[in-house]
Amino acid sequence: MTIKCDKCKHDSIIYQRYSGMHLCKKHFMEDVERKIKLTIRKHYSVRKNETIAVAVSGGKDSSVLLYMLHKILGERPDIRLVALSVDEGIAGYRQNTLEQAKGLTSRLDVEHIILSFREEYDRTMDEIASWEREKGTCSYCGVLRKSILNRKALELGATKLAIGHNLDDEAQTIMLNHLKGDVARMVRLVPPCELEGLVLRIKPLRYVPEKEVAMYAYLNGLPLSTGACPYAHEAMRGEVREMLDDFEDKHPGTKYALLSGFDKMAEVLAREMPIGKLANCRLCGQACSGELCQACKLLQKQ
């Protein structure tokens, strides 16, 4: 016998163990959309005449992010949405996801700009990976991508830069920072973290579990599988992911508890440890806390 939705008489398609609810397609989609709208309203209110840059890799998370922002804000003539994709230069991987990003932006009729490591830094991730043995490719990739996105968003006059981090990503990052004792990084996770020279990063999917993002993408015909990046092996994050998945399995709601506990603590953190005024990088001029920004520091080492 099929199990019915707890909100109507239709068949359920998902059981949310953390909420104890069985939901049909309609009520599941409404639930995901409600969480996203609530996160935007609570943490990142959208004002009049904003330009919002959206980081779109072409994977499920960023596709759902763009789709939802377009659904919520697409009708507003005073809001400009611009999708930004970054081609890091990873052969056999990024081309596919970029094609998916292009397909989605043209389906939604959203302006789309593709940036590349080759043009910006004169080197590709494949080249960096072949030289860099010591620090881990993902650290390079993440820092360089953040920098290129921020620069372009500033250039566009964007007031927000939306990224597709979901609940699992956020819970993992919080736990990783705890395990590394990295309080400074935790302070920067506090939403909304506004710093002069850095476009405000917003994460509207932070209260949607990864599995539900995937299901929402599937139900709306959005890109789902993108294959794996050949460099994806940030060891400690993988261990934390397994640990949290295991906890979630035994104690449904663990990831939500970690995130909402952090949000409460974050208010105190932000008050007690305000982030100082940023300087400008001596080489590229981007806002940073030292003499050189992280991207220039990494590039200089090569």
Ligand code: SF4
């Ligand atoms: S897995 Fe690492 S190297 Fe690959 S795209 Fe992501 S951050 Fe870059």
Ligand SMILES: [Zn+2]
């Ligand atoms: Zn229902």
Ligand SMILES: [Zn+2]
């Ligand atoms: Zn710099």
